[in-house]
Amino acid sequence: MRFPKLAFFFLFVVCLVVYLTYVKRHYDDLKLPVSDQLPQHRMDTHKQSTSAEVVSENFQYGIMFDAGSTGTRIHIFKFQVEPNEAPKLAHETFKAIKPGLSAYADDPEKCKEGLLELLNVAKETVPETLWNSSPVMLRATAGLRLLPGEKATILLDKVREVFSDSLFLYRPDSVSIMDGTDEGMSAWITINFLLGGLHGTETPTVGMLDLGGGSTQITFALQEEKTIQTLPIDYVTSFQMFNISHTIYSHSYLGLGLMSARLAVLGGIEAQPLAGPQELVSPCLAPDYSGQWEHAEVLYTVKGQKAGEPIYESCLTKVEKMIYKHVRKIEGVKDMDFYAFSYYYDKAVDLGLVDEDTGGTVRVSDYIEGAKKVCNNMSAGGIKESPFLCLDLTYISVLLQELDFPPDKELKLARQINNVETSWALGATFHCIESLHKHGTC
Known part of the structure; x- marks a missing residue:
């Protein structure tokens, strides 16, 4: 049987197509591992390596332990670093534990457990490849300042022991007790970094006022x-940050924090309990008030004077006498923007001058008028739930004027700037990282 020519031609074409398809597939199978798969695999590996390098080059971590009197807090700051630019804060991780480091003064070994707990938070936050380039630091404040020197030294040595085994970048001088001036300077760095005043732009720096329980600080650029030449040398600090030099005035007035000042105005002496059943009697309290007040673990019995002199005028005289010649006026502060924190903020909230969450702006005169109103209301038998508010507001208004702030001076109050807490921890971390890069010490 003979095939038609057309059918034979068709069969030939089909066979040729099948053969060519087989050859191409076989050739591609041999070629694929060399030409496609391996280059693609190398490209992914290269991308991962580049990504790791970007993390390493573009991000810097700093780990700051804040060892306060009531607890220890860890701040893990992640900074984005670009060439020829000031760092940007990319993220902050925070955790706090109680009690404070000073609670272990009689059993220092027990402090290690809490420190290791917080270090584990840091290890979960910082990429392992960056541990040895991420400095770990601890700054102790009021709690350790009040301990006898030997006990404080032993506790700090325990911290150094834990940090030296942490695998983070550690220097023995990264663990220390802060004095009030350092605290003020670090808070100033925090505020001005968050506002952009340290970035080499046209943004001017602002001053900082902090009113704590035991001390108060004022810090601003000179x-x-x-x-500068007229000021005590101990009040002036010069440093360089982000390749810009700063000369600042920073001074801490120990004993002029709100709680210490309150005790002094009432007539008590710091850390000295009253002998027997004696009472502290003050014109700054309502005439019919009697109660107890605890300060620095000492319990005081306090009461108001009998009705007579107007409360505000009598209290004002007491406060002015207590603070007389204790505060130095500095020329130029009235012409500079200032942020105020801590009890400045809290008492403005008590008066309803600012929102508790968002803060706001107040004038010095707001504290003056608030003190008059509260004190006069107490004379009429009001404000029993806040027995010290008259005294506190009178003290704040006098303190600000003694610092040379006129009644019409505006102060900005904030707990956060750009959603970041305005504590000294960020500024201290910056300063330490800069010092490590330049001098190898913190």
């Missing part, structure tokens, strides 16, 4: 050389 501009005039003649002013």
